[in-house]
Amino acid sequence: MATQTVEALVEGGKASAAPPLGPALGPLGVNIGQVIAKINEKTGAFKGMQVPIKVTVDTATKTFDVSVGTPPASALIKKEAGVEKGSGNPKLEKIANIKIEQIIKIAKMKEGSLMGKTMTDRVKEVLGTCFSMGIMVEGKAARDTIRDVEAGMFAEEIKLGKTELTAEELKEVETQRKQLEEELKAKRASFEATAKSIIAAMVGKPRGTIKAKLIESGIPTSLIEELLPVEAAGAAAAPGAAAPKKEEGKKDEKKK
Numbered sequence: 001m002a003t004q005t006v007e008a009l010v011e012g013g014k015a016s017a018a019p020p021l022g023p024a025l026g027p028l029g030v031n032i033g034q035v036i037a038k039i040n041e042k043t044g045a046f047k048g049m050q051v052p053i054k055v056t057v058d059t060a061t062k063t064f065d066v067s068v069g070t071p072p073a074s075a076l077i078k079k080e081a082g083v084e085k086g087s088g089n090p091k092l093e094k095i096a097n098i099k100i101e102q103i104i105k106i107a108k109m110k111e112g113s114l115m116g117k118t119m120t121d122r123v124k125e126v127l128g129t130c131f132s133m134g135i136m137v138e139g140k141a142a143r144d145t146i147r148d149v150e151a152g153m154f155a156e157e158i159k160l161g162k163t164e165l166t167a168e169e170l171k172e173v174e175t176q177r178k179q180l181e182e183e184l185k186a187k188r189a190s191f192e193a194t195a196k197s198i199i200a201a202m203v204g205k206p207r208g209t210i211k212a213k214l215i216e217s218g219i220p221t222s223l224i225e226e227l228l229p230v231e232a233a234g235a236a237a238a239p240g241a242a243a244p245k246k247e248e249g250k251k252d253e254k255k256k
Helices: 021-028 032-046 073-081 100-109 119-133 142-150 155-160 167-201 207-216 221-227 230-255
Strands: 003-011 050-058 064-068 096-098 135-137
Touching (some): 003 021, 021 032, 032 064, 073 100, 073 167, 100 119, 119 135, 119 155, 135 142, 167 207, 167 221
Parallel strands (some): 096 135
C-alpha cells in the first residue's frame, strides 16, 4: 500500500483548507473538507493551542487517517491554569493553583512522550514543570506536592486516573488564579514604589551602586532592569569622557 503523509501544526479545533494544509492535501486527491473536519474533531480539546497533526493518505484508495500529537506539557498546564504564560520568577511569584486531577489529566495526555515509567512518575514529571512555571498544585509549591505524591497522599486518585473536576472545583481554580493575580499586582506596585524612591534618592551615583541598593532592598532583578536602564549610568560615565582629551593634550605637549 503506497501512502503519503502530510504533517502540520494547527490551532486546536480551527484547522482550515488555507495553507499549509490545503495546498499539501490537494494533489493527493482526498476530500479536503472531510480531512479538515476530522482534524478539528480530534483537536477540539486543544482549543487555543498549537497541535501537531499527521494525515496519512492511501494514494490508491484515497482513504486517510489523522493522528494527533499533543502540545508541550507547559502549554497544557497553562490551559488548565487559565494563564497565558508562566511566572517570570517562579520561586517567589506563584500565578495559579490547580488540582491534582488536572496534573493526572496532563500526565495521561502526554503519556507517550514523558520519561516516567509509571503514572506516578509521570505525574511527578508534570509537577516539576509546574514548579518551573510558578504554578502551585493543591495549594502548595509543586515541589512540595511532589513530596506528597511520594508519600502516597494522592495514590488513590492516580490509581483511578481521576481527571474530572466538579463545577465548584473549577470555579475554585479560577477564583484562586484571580486572587494570586491581584496579589502579584499589589506586590509589584509596592516594589516599584520602593525602587523609584531609592533611584530618586541616589541620582548621580554610579548605576552599580544604585543596583546594589535595589537588590539589597529585595527588588526583583527583572524590575530593576526595567526601571534602571543602562543609560542611567550616563551621568556617572560623563566625567571619565574628558580623560582621553587630557591625554591627547599631553601628547601634543611632548611633541612640542
